[in-house]
Amino acid sequence: TAAKPASRGAFIVLEGVDRCGKTTQASLLIKHLVGLGLAAVAMRFPDRTTMVGDLINQYLQSKSELDDRAVHLLFSANRWEAAPALRKTLIDDGANIICDRYAHSGVAFSSSKPSLEDNLDWCRACDVGLPAPDAIIFLDIAQEEAEQRGGYGGERYEKKEMQQRVRKRFSQLQEMDEKDGRIPWFIVNAAQTIEEVQIEINEIVEKTVEKVQSEEQPVGLLWK
Numbered sequence: 001t002a003a004k005p006a007s008r009g010a011f012i013v014l015e016g017v018d019r020c021g022k023t024t025q026a027s028l029l030i031k032h033l034v035g036l037g038l039a040a041v042a043m044r045f046p047d048r049t050t051m052v053g054d055l056i057n058q059y060l061q062s063k064s065e066l067d068d069r070a071v072h073l074l075f076s077a078n079r080w081e082a083a084p085a086l087r088k089t090l091i092d093d094g095a096n097i098i099c100d101r102y103a104h105s106g107v108a109f110s111s112s113k114p115s116l117e118d119n120l121d122w123c124r125a126c127d128v129g130l131p132a133p134d135a136i137i138f139l140d141i142a143q144e145e146a147e148q149r150g151g152y153g154g155e156r157y158e159k160k161e162m163q164q165r166v167r168k169r170f171s172q173l174q175e176m177d178e179k180d181g182r183i184p185w186f187i188v189n190a191a192q193t194i195e196e197v198q199i200e201i202n203e204i205v206e207k208t209v210e211k212v213q214s215e216e217q218p219v220g221l222l223w224k
């Protein structure tokens with residue numbers, strides 16, 4: 001059996017609206033951490049490679065129609081099915097996880113739909129108890145600036161109106177987390193150059209990794 005690592009890995013989530021540069025920054029961050037000799041694993045949600053993920057993918061590409069609550073639960077199930085592997089990576093392997101979107105995207109997007117806009121609590125409920133991020137890095141960019149970066153793609157939520165509502169929801173979720181005091185948010189100005197954004201993210205992540213290693217806190221339970 002493999003020796004238990006000295007400490008668990010940090011669970012870092014990158015969030016933001018479309019075109020904020022999340023995916024680019026996630027892969028640069030992995031390279032940076034590996035360069036520092038730290039184990040780092042990339043994850044993303046939705047994970048379209050699973051059976052649940054395939055249903056989500058068909059929905060996002062408008063190849064199927066689903067009730068708003070049903071698809072919200074699929075996004076949540078897609079996280080729950082990954083949770084054991086996520087915990088194993090953090091705890092047994094002691095590797096850091098860099099995750100492109102997680103539960104906050106789940107709540108922000110679903111609760112931006114008319115049928116769910118007064119149901120924030122319902123939207124959060126199915127993600128309660130998932131492994132909690134040690135930090136949320138929110139890549140912040142003005143709507144107009146995001147749009148100048150090449151417009152939106154053709155998927156279901158890639159529309160101006162929706163993106164504006166999602167952005168507001170993210171701030172609301174940030175406020176709720178800050179009141180609760182357990183999951184720290186870091187807002188990075190994503191209108192800067194790739195290199196400038198990268199420098200800020202690296203610093204936040206290095207500090208978070210150090211904190212997780214020195215405090216020896218177990219992986220938290222989201223919103224519990």
Ligand code: FDM
Pocket residue numbers: 045046060075076101102103105106107109110157158
């Ligand atoms: N999205 C993502 C949700 O609606 N709920 C979720 O739980 C998650 C993780 O899916 F519009 C939305 C956000 C985005 C779409 O995401 C696909 P990617 O990052 O573009 O693949």
